[in-house]
Amino acid sequence: MVDARAGAEEAHVATPGGTPTSEGVAAGAVYDIEASDPTGMLLDRGGVDADSLRQITRIMTALAGLRDAEQRVAEASRRYMRLNETDMRALHYLIVCANTGVVATPGGIAQHLGISTASTTKLLDRLESGGHVVRSAHPSDRRALAISITPETRTAAMETVGRQQARRFHAAARLTEAERDVVIRFLRDMTQELALDGVDWADGTHEER
8 A cells, every 4th residue: 555654754764874963873874774784794684685775774763763652652651650661561451451351460460570479569569559559359269369450540541651552553554454464474573583582692691702
């Protein structure tokens, strides 16, 4: 699908390699493949022509713009809610649990956030003292607790960050079914390329060279 948006979007993308400014390189140069990897140390670009390199650079720049927009929304929501990133992720999880009729437990929250039981207890203590969550008896498991988000916090989260994040739906809805399939395949493929499975340095250890 090609429409007037394509030209407008391209007009907003910095020229690959961007002209240097008095403050340093232009924004576009940060994501320019040749500027970041001029000698080919990071990847072999053999067989990729100049036009394709420029187009790939525009993709990388567009992805960076999306990350920046998401980060600004997340930072604004944390300031508004006066909570940190982990707190906000926990609240989102609780909202989804409530929407789907699932009883949220401390164990489920810990698994979702990838944090320890002790850290989850501290998180829930903090959220409960702030009036954001309520602990109650689990309806079917006497050994567990049920965690729910308070109506006030749910409304505040839904009407601010939730509503803003939901706007991404419109961008996806404007695509055709075939275009969405391409985007899904691309994002999944890129996610796989970035996976840290088997990456030695990702565990935080540093081997002296």
